[in-house]
Amino acid sequence: MNRLLLLRLAIWVLPAASLYALLLTRKRSRPLFAAVVLGLLWNAAALLAINVIALRLEWWSFHQAVPAFMEVAIEPWVGWTILWTAVSLLAEERLVAPMLLAVGWLDLLAMPLLQPLVVLDDSWLVGEMLSLVCVFVPGLLLVRWTLHRTHLKARLSLQIICASLLLLWIVPSVALGQTSAWDSVFQLPTWRFGIILQLVLIPAILGVRAAIEFAEKGQGTPLPYDPPSRVVTSGPYSYVRNPMQLSMVLIFLVGGIVLWNGWLLAAAFVAFVYGAGLAEWHEDVQLFERFNDVWTSYRASVRAWVPRWRPAVSEPSTLLVAYSCGTCSSIGRWFLTRDPVGLEIAAAEDSNDPELRRVTYVPADGPSQRGVIAIARALEHIHLGWAIVGWVLATPVVSHFAQLVVDVFGPTPHAVAGLPYDTAACSIQPEHTRTIASAKAH
Structure with missing residues (x-):
């Protein structure tokens, strides 16, 4: 057996055997399964990205005779994915810094021994450091937090x-014929590329917002083995039962149509069949067993795949606006004229919260949210069109930038609790009331 073949076998067989042996020593549990799955997915996706960058910057290269995906040799990629997942499981209780040093030294010793399978350039240590910091450490923390069900927001961000x-890069790369086909996408006219980007971002934002809602209200993540502690019925879930699955199908469907790619259309079909068949049946049984009447009632109100135009709201929320502020009271009137479902407009001046300085959204089942996020959440109570605007506005980074703009150009945040106000400041004009009544009648 020549050296190249021996390296190709050893580089994935030994890590796989190590992970298997490690799992044999552990008691089977949902958190363990979730941690292993997430560790493998994270390391696979992130290591692929690092290797693609390394090839472009010539930090290292791979033997031309070995099977490759996106020009990355499959055996080293799979082997390192399994190895780092196993190390993350082994190091669940240990400090991050010592484990980082240990893995770094292991790589320093092992990488030069992999030639001719992996050919290192003089600058390969730059790629090694980037891999450790951007792939290994986040993967280690993701596995640890999933095992112990801690740091919910952080592990959701990594998910x-x-x-x-996976959805926006790896799967499309497979469909487009790996890396070279992306060149044709980026060479599209600017206007067409911009339209495609927006069409893909809308369902992507739906998925992100649904995942965040899952964590905030259900204290769980989208992974079936890391489930929420309650039925989540707010946000995107007040319009459709499967927003994350719908998001995935729409991403592939939109990409397949605008790029006229049969593989992406096939991916959309497979995702829909799996989500509407096996996954929905399995989750339906589990959710009924766990939540019984609550799940049955929600299931009867909201469709699985076709969104409602108006939300299904079981418990009303409140938007606190300052009646003594002209700009804020106009926001209250704006919402009232649009007849929101399950949203009450109340005077912030009546609040006992001395820290209340911005428009505040008080949900029936979670923490209050202020400022731009509060407006975004309130938009979910009008209809699907405004809800999409709200989900875009509530997206991380977008919401922070929007809040900065409002703070610079809008009214100065100030405490209003206990201040006098005009009780009619947010009243709807009679003609608006008649318009709403007429719309309801039709």
Whole structure:
């Protein structure tokens, strides 16, 4: 057996055997299964990205005779994915810094021994450091947090990054014929590329917002083995039961149509069949067993795949606006004229919260949210069109930038609790009332 073949076998067989042996010593549990799945997915997606960058910057290269995906040799990629997942499981209780040093030293010793399978350039240590910091450490933390069900927001953020790499890059790369086909996408006219980007971003934002709602209200993540502690019925879930699955199908469907790619259309079909068949049946049984009447009632109100135009709201929420502020009271009137479902407009001056300085959204089942996020959440109570605007506005980074703009150019945030106000400040004019009544009648 020549050296190249021996390396190709050893580089994935030994890590796989190590992970298997490690799992044999552990008691089977949902958190363990979730941690292993997430660890493998994270390391696979992130290591692929690092290797593609390394090839472009010539940090290292691979033997031309070995099977490759996106020009990355499959055996080293799979082997390192399994190895780092196994190390993350082994190091669940240990400090991050010592484990980082240990893995770094292991790579320093092992990488030069992989020639001719992996050919290192003089600058390969730059790629190694980037891999450790951007792939290994986040993967280690994701596995640890999933095992112990801690740091919900952080592990959800890593799951969203992982899902984005898989759905928006890896799967389309397979459909487009790996890396070279992306050149044809980026060479499209600017206007066409912009339209495609927006059409893909809308369902992607739906998925992100649904995942965040899952964590905020259900204290769980989208992974079936890391489920929420309650039925989530707010946000995107007040319009459709499967917003994350719908998001995935729409991403592939839109991409397949605008690029006229049969593989992406096939991916959309497979995702829909799986989601509407086996996954929905399995989740339906589990959710009924766990939540019984609550799930049955929600299931009867909201469709699985076709969104409602108006939300299904079981418990009303409140939008607190300052009646003594002209701009804020106009926001209250704007919402009232649009007849929101399950949203009450109340005077912020009546609040006992001395820290209330911005428009505040008080949901029936979670923490209050202020400022731009509050407006975004309130938009979900009008109809699907405004809800989509709200989901875009509530997206991380977008919401922070929007809040900065409002703080610079809008009214100065100030405490209003206990201030006098005009009780009619947010009243709807009679003609508006008649318009709403007429619309309801029709």
